[in-house]
Amino acid sequence: MAGGQKDVVFGFHAVTSVLRMRPHEIYDVWVDKSRVDQRAQLVLETARTRNIPVHHVGRSTLDKMAECDRHQGIVAKCQVSKGMPEKDLIPFIEKIEGAAFILVLDGIQDPHNLGACLRSANAAGVDAVLMPKDRAVGLTATVRKVASGAADITPIFQVTNLVRALKQLKDQGVWLTGLAEEATTSIYNSKLTGSIGLVMGAEGKGLRRLTRDTCDDLVNIPMAGQVESLNVSVAAGVCLYEVVRQKMINNHV
Structure with a gap:
């Protein structure tokens, strides 16, 4: 394979996922x-x-390629992943069978937080x-x-105008629930069934004003201790699985 911008993927889960989902985009391993060991030989x-x-x-060569030493001894060079085309967002939503389950991330800066959110999102079935x-x-x-591996198997849409995309979701019947510290309703008292x-x-900053204003409702995670908030990836996991819990109960009624 030749031409195009190159990206680096490292770690067994990530490399295995790319090999399985989009092998045609890999230049070399x-x-x-x-x-x-057997794990390396299988890959x-x-x-x-x-x-x-x-x-x-x-190993020093891999350290330089990955720009860290946490690569587990395996690195792949592949085409830069841009996620799903923005124009396909609404057709994608329309094809979802049953209630849609979407995670919206408004401006996360830390790659570890984003990676953890994507992993939780996939586990929760978004x-x-x-x-x-x-x-x-x-998608670094x-x-x-x-x-x-969740970054390569979960449909991810990176959009130019988030508020416009949120309004498009609302037009498709998706109810937008935003997490905000100042909200007066606990997520555990909010209805999270349906789309x-x-x-x-x-x-730190939380939801941007226009994003917050576009949400249909706002909820918080009740804090029982002295800390005022949770890390965004932890909060995402809590909220995602409250949606899962309510959907499971609703499906068994």
């Missing part, structure tokens, strides 16, 4: 030459069966993740590593 065999070049190198193209961390190698768009704000 680089592995620590000291790794001869390398998968790469070879797809005619993807494999290079055995020293249909798609929506986030802005600008003023937010993109660290995001993919932390997401443990739901769960909207999370950025670290």
Whole structure:
């Protein structure tokens, strides 16, 4: 494969996911030459069966490629992932069978937080993740590593105008519930069945004003201790699984 911008994916979950979901976008795979264990061999065999070049190198080379030492001894170079085309958002929503479940991330800056949110979103069964193209961390190698493959198997839409996209979701019958510290209603007292768009704000700043104003309602996570708030990825996990809990109860009524 030649041409195009190159991206780096590292870690076993992330590399395995790319090999499985979009092998045609991988240029080559680089592995620590000291790794001869079964886990490494399975990944390398998968790469070879797809005619993807494999290079055995020293760990220091992988450190430079991944720009960190947490690559688990495996790195892949592939085309830059841009997520799902923005123009496909509404057709995608229209094709969802049953109630839609969307996670909206408004300007998350930290790649570890975004990766953790994507992992939780996939585990909770969301249909798609929506986030802005600008003023937010993109789908970096660290995001993919932390997401443990979720960044490559969860539909992700990076949109130019988040508020406009939210209004399009509302037009499709998606109820937007935003998480905000100042909200007076607990998430545990909010109805989260039907088509739901769960909207999370950025670290520290929370939801931007226009995003907050576009939500149909706002909820909070009650704090029982002295801390005032949770990390955004932890808060996302709490909220996602409250939606899951309510949907499970509703489906058994």
